Amino acid sequence: MITAIAVAAVPVHAANPIITSIYTADPAPLVVGNMMYIYAGRDEAPAGTNNFVMREWHVLSSTDANTWTHHGARANIATFPWAGADAWASEVEPRNGRYYWYTSVNGNGPGWMNIGVAVGDSPLGPFTDAKGGPLISDSTPNSSGLNIDPTVFVDDDGQAYMYWGGYWVPRAVKLAANMIDTVGSVVTPQGLTNYWEAPWMFKRNGLYYMMYAANDTNGCVVNTNYACQRYATATNPLGPWTHRGIVLGQVSSTTNHAGIVELNGQSYIVYHTADAPGGGDFRRSVAVDKLNFNADGTIQRVVPTTGGGGSGGSGTNIAPGATSSTSYVSPWESLAAINNGGTPVNSQDRSSQVYGNWPQQGTQWIEYQWPSARSINRSSVYWFDDNQGIDLPASCQLQYWNGSQYVNVAGQSTCGTTAHVDNVITFNTVNTTRLRLQITARSGYSTGVLEWKAFQA
Secondary structure (H helix, E strand, C coil): CCCCCCCCCEEECCCECCCCCCEEEEEEEEEECCEEEEEEEEECCCCCCCCCCCCEEEEEEECCCCCEEEEEEEEEHHHCCCEEECCCCEEEEEECCEEEEEEEEEECCCCCEEEEEEEECCCCCCCEECCCCCCECCCCCCCCCCCCCCEEEECCCCCEEEEECCCCCCEEEEECCCCCCEEEEEECCCCCCCEEEEEEEEEECCEEEEEEEECCCCCCCCCCCCCEEEEEEECCCCCCCEEEEEEECCCCCCCCCEEEEEECCEEEEEEEECCCCCCECCECEEEEEEECECCCCCECCECCCCECCHHHCCCCECHHHCEEEECCCCCCCCHHHHHCCCCCCCCCCCCCCCEECCCCCCEEEEEEEEEEEEEEEEEEEEEECCCCCECCCCEEEEEEECCCCEEECCCCCCCCCCCCCCEEEEEEEEEEEEEEEEEECCCCCECEEEEEEEEEC
């Protein structure tokens, strides 16, 4: 039998991934006062094992989303006497001074995955089984094809809702005031375009948001073995939902599971990658980055940070505040496209303005200039490809103005030329008023850009 063990809180470093002493996955953030908690499963698969080995859930906390304390395992399979394996994705929701931990766990009875619920009197527990059996199982009428990934939300009127489900099949139900019983029928929410798994629900300025993992190739990922995070909005907690765009693109792990919360006036996205040393698809690690909303309530796409960047940098795209210029733009295209805050669906997306330099060939450039110096250490570019005279570039290079001339940024990572994604470029921090992207075309072609971002260090 596996039992929860009380351990001393251990400080961990502030870079992404936020903890590397163990592998962690499927993070669910919760803010209580000025403290953010992250509830995450532990990946224990040995190197080379191509299967999930998960038996316990861990908790981390921070007051600044930058420096984290690891509180160890606070629940595990043995928390649920009726369960036998698979401590998968979970989420904690507070209500009436108690904390309800909804989990994906494999029961000992017929069927596969179930949703259990444990309860504790503090965010750190101790937690005990609240129901004595599954809240949702395969025997629940209209249950999902895979009953995993619960997200629970309590509305302003006190009504609680739970969404869950995998294998392209989202489900939703109302919860009773006791938070351990369902009310009414399980429904199939409408409008969650390309839903795959991992829903996350929240409310902001009277509008309901649902973020979820998708694995389509319509601007989401380049290979359906991977996933991105799309989001939708609704004016009713049960929908119908309207798709709005992508929050987080493909990451280094095949799975993509995320949550969004606000701490001290700043929103954050918590997700997992395979970026820790020795990591992989079954040895994942939690990361945290700042997330920003546009004035109209839409979400700015997040570019993941790694290493020392983490959530300590602003994560703010400062390109919209810059004046842009270029060596050449086609008369029928628009330079304004590169920093208008758009979220392309794919590299052929013409639903908004595009920048293109046809019929010019060779090396062309686009440039940002700010009225005063900015500290910058990260950029991303989403290429335009019209399948005609404009093609993906052969190569690219970032440069900055050092006060007298343009020079290459130091420590530049690969300047990617992949279609349908934000190609992220990291480099040593520069303090400059101008940033230039040099783009070298493939032989016989011109080049184009749908969105070019620059991030404040």
